Amino acid sequence: MGLKIYLNGQIVPQEEAKISVFDHGLLYGDGVFEGIRAYNGKIFTLQEHLDRLYASAGAISLTIPISKAEMGEAIKNTMAANNLTNSYIRLVVTRGVGKLGLDPNKCARPQIIIITDTIELYSKALYEKGLDIVTVTTIRNHFSALDPKIKSLNYLNNILAKIESIRAGAGEALMLNKDGYVAECAGDNIFIVKDNALITPPASAGILIGITRNVVMKLAAEMGIAVKEELMTRCDLYIADECFLTGTAAEIIPVVTIDTRVIGTGKPGKITQALLKKYRDLTVHG
Ligand code: PMP
Numbered sequence: 468m469g470l471k472i473y474l475n476g477q478i479v480p481q482e483e484a485k486i487s488v489f490d491h492g493l494l495y496g497d498g499v500f501e502g503i504r505a506y507n508g509k510i511f512t513l514q515e516h517l518d519r520l521y522a523s524a525g526a527i528s529l530t531i532p533i534s535k536a537e538m539g540e541a542i543k544n545t546m547a548a549n550n551l552t553n554s555y556i557r558l559v560v561t562r563g564v565g566k567l568g569l570d571p572n573k574c575a576r577p578q579i580i581i582i583t584d585t586i587e588l589y590s591k592a593l594y595e596k597g598l599d600i601v602t603v604t605t606i607r608n609h610f611s612a613l614d615p616k617i618k619s620l621n622y623l624n625n626i627l628a629k630i631e632s633i634r635a636g637a638g639e640a641l642m643l644n645k646d647g648y649v650a651e652c653a654g655d656n657i658f659i660v661k662d663n664a665l666i667t668p669p670a671s672a673g674i675l676i677g678i679t680r681n682v683v684m685k686l687a688a689e690m691g692i693a694v695k696e697e698l699m700t701r702c703d704l705y706i707a708d709e710c711f712l713t714g715t716a717a718e719i720i721p722v723v724t725i726d727t728r729v730i731g732t733g734k735p736g737k738i739t740q741a742l743l744k745k746y747r748d749l750t751v752h753g
Contacts (some may be wrong), residue, residue, distance in 0.1 A: 651672075
């Protein structure tokens with residue numbers, strides 16, 4: 468059975484959810500998006516995702532034609548139409564249908580798409596075994612070119628990184644910034660544990676400010692674990708006690724090798740596992 472999709476105020480069968488070839492989201496990657504999860508019928512950190520979506524849109528001078536409250540309602544209605552209580556929600560706002568040529572002012576009205584579906588990013592076995600990741604040569608976008616804070620439809624920087632990691636047989640791509648400091652992975656933020664404290668790159672490293680990252684930092688503080696936002700080099704990662712990635716789809720996934728170097732014991736670390744347990748408690752029980 469096909470999915471029901473929200474498209475510009477209507478919920479339609481997926482076969483009818485079609486976008487014009489003149490949409491600038493398609494032609495130029497001109498638009499913004501979000502990935503959100505719902506657990507047991509509750510949309511996790513909905514407000515934070517809506518805030519980031521509207522901030523991303525603001526940063527590219529795109530005015531979303533409905534309010535955050537209306538967007539939240541639209542998500543709930545789409546989930547209900549699909550009988551979903553546990554779901555991955557993809558929210559997309561494109562610049563809309565325009566003419567050939569970059570000018571966004573030629574686009575009449577942004578298009579809003581909501582897809583609610585299920586997703587499994589990493590297998591259950593990988594959470595037990597841990598992920599192998601590699602540093603890629605594609606550097607993270609410089610903030611003066613395209614700020615990684617903006618979750619835009621222009622994801623080629625990340626896709627080029629992902630292609631490199633796939634070719635290397637690794638589970639994720641570690642991206643450095645133009646100064647050589649650790650930024651983030653192609654689709655996840657990165658943390659290490661060193662001497663029982665968490666360290667993650669600061670916003671100034673040029674990263675997407677992950678919502679899972681923020682939740683994990685808060686959980687760690689509640690657990691009495693020190694959290695530091697510091698610039699790190701690859702060397703800092705190699706000598707870490709533990710390493711893990713965070714993301715809406717990935718939640719918290721342990722990393723056991725980076726560039727074939729074994730991190731810590733080579734198994735998912737104790738603090739990583741404790742955080743994952745707390746995170747799952749929070750998402751499932753609220
Ligand atoms: N960095 C990038 C580049 C991402 O695309 C994502 C989302 N997949 C993340 C980090 C994690 O962000 P969040 O926790 O908000 O999903």
